[in-house]
Amino acid sequence: MTEERPTILLVDDDRTTIELMGAVLETQGLRVDRCHDAQAAIRLLETIHYDAVVTDVVFDGRPEGDQVLAACRKLQPLAVVVLMTGYPVIDNAVSAIKSGATDYLQKPVDPIVLAAMVHKALKERELDTSADGLQFNDLVEILSGMVAQTIERVDPYTAGHAARTRRYSRILGERFQLDPSTLERLELGAIAHDYGKIYLDDLGFLTKKGKLTEEEYKEVQRHPELGARKLGAHPQLREVCRYVVEHHERWDGKGYPYGISGEKISIPGRILGVVEVFDSLSTRRSYKPAWSLEKMQGFFDEYRGTAFDPEVVDEFQALLAVHGEDWVSQPQKDLAAAGIRFDEE
Ligand SMILES: [Fe+2]
Numbered sequence: 001m002t003e004e005r006p007t008i009l010l011v012d013d014d015r016t017t018i019e020l021m022g023a024v025l026e027t028q029g030l031r032v033d034r035c036h037d038a039q040a041a042i043r044l045l046e047t048i049h050y051d052a053v054v055t056d057v058v059f060d061g062r063p064e065g066d067q068v069l070a071a072c073r074k075l076q077p078l079a080v081v082v083l084m085t086g087y088p089v090i091d092n093a094v095s096a097i098k099s100g101a102t103d104y105l106q107k108p109v110d111p112i113v114l115a116a117m118v119h120k121a122l123k124e125r126e127l128d129t130s131a132d133g134l135q136f137n138d139l140v141e142i143l144s145g146m147v148a149q150t151i152e153r154v155d156p157y158t159a160g161h162a163a164r165t166r167r168y169s170r171i172l173g174e175r176f177q178l179d180p181s182t183l184e185r186l187e188l189g190a191i192a193h194d195y196g197k198i199y200l201d202d203l204g205f206l207t208k209k210g211k212l213t214e215e216e217y218k219e220v221q222r223h224p225e226l227g228a229r230k231l232g233a234h235p236q237l238r239e240v241c242r243y244v245v246e247h248h249e250r251w252d253g254k255g256y257p258y259g260i261s262g263e264k265i266s267i268p269g270r271i272l273g274v275v276e277v278f279d280s281l282s283t284r285r286s287y288k289p290a291w292s293l294e295k296m297q298g299f300f301d302e303y304r305g306t307a308f309d310p311e312v313v314d315e316f317q318a319l320l321a322v323h324g325e326d327w328v329s330q331p332q333k334d335l336a337a338a339g340i341r342f343d344e345e
Pocket of ligand 1: 193194223247248
């Protein structure tokens with residue numbers, strides 16, 4: 001499972017305050033988006049999911065905090081909302097709580113106190129909603145697991161591949177500062193990238209020992225499109241389908257299915273391409289050993305700018321410098337845990 005940090009929207013017209021507070025909140029385990037006026041905050045609330053919103057009440061003399069509060073209640077009813085008030089408007093803040101804010105703090109706000117308040121409110125919200133049964137995120141986890149297990153059933157040697165691809169894609173995506181909803185869609189794309197394989201006419205190709213014939217290889221190359229088509233045309237999954245269909249495209253246009261190149265491939269699609277190749281090569285198969293970290297780093301150097309977006313490779317190499325040894329050994333641990341053995345063992 002991916003470790004999720006709560007995402008918080010911090011709204012204040014004082015840029016110095018917001019930068020200082022944002023930095024401290026990040027050290028307290030929160031992901032922070034910063035915003036300087038009420039209208040921009042409302043636009044963000046229309047598109048991005050937040051666990052908590054912390055907002056000033058007066059912006060450049062205009063009391064627009066109530067508009068932010070109203071937008072939160074309408075667009076994100078489950079979000080924790082904390083108001084930051086100056087002394088003269090404290091009565092208003094009390095009435096704001098009556099109209100739906102979770103809590104308020106008087107300025108100057110101590111970010112450590114604020115972080116503790118947000119964590120406590122989120123915990124209480126979790127207890128509240130778990131009483132009603134499963135939450136949306138739990139359902140996503142369960143369904144993701146089912147998709148991954150379905151793929152692994154037709155190709156047992158991929159045990160754990162979808163989950164690892166999801167984890168590393170998320171970490172790499174964060175280095176590109178993708179917004180939270182794009183990161184979620186990237187994770188779903190990572191889970192489902194090989195989903196189309198289960199719809200191939202002959203599943204035997206997937207576990208064939210040795211090289212595929214040209215025809216077999218062509219058949220296997222249908223899987224990105226098949227997967228995207230089967231995931232459907234639901235508007236919520238449109239971007240996820242795009243990432244799935246792009247995961248074997250190459251920076252130089254020599255990939256498949258469409259041979260699109262460069263920035264025509266989405267950033268999540270490019271990220272997925274790098275991560276899934278890494279995990280596949282670091283997985284031992286009956287016909288090939290697992291690659292060492294050194295060999296892997298050399299491979300990405302060699303194909304930087306041809307198969308892969310150079311910037312994505314650079315960021316991934318930086319991650320490998322820290323996590324590489326762990327990540328190359330993980331597939332073998334997952335295969336052993338799934339009871340997959342090789343012939344000579
Ligand atoms: Fe694939």
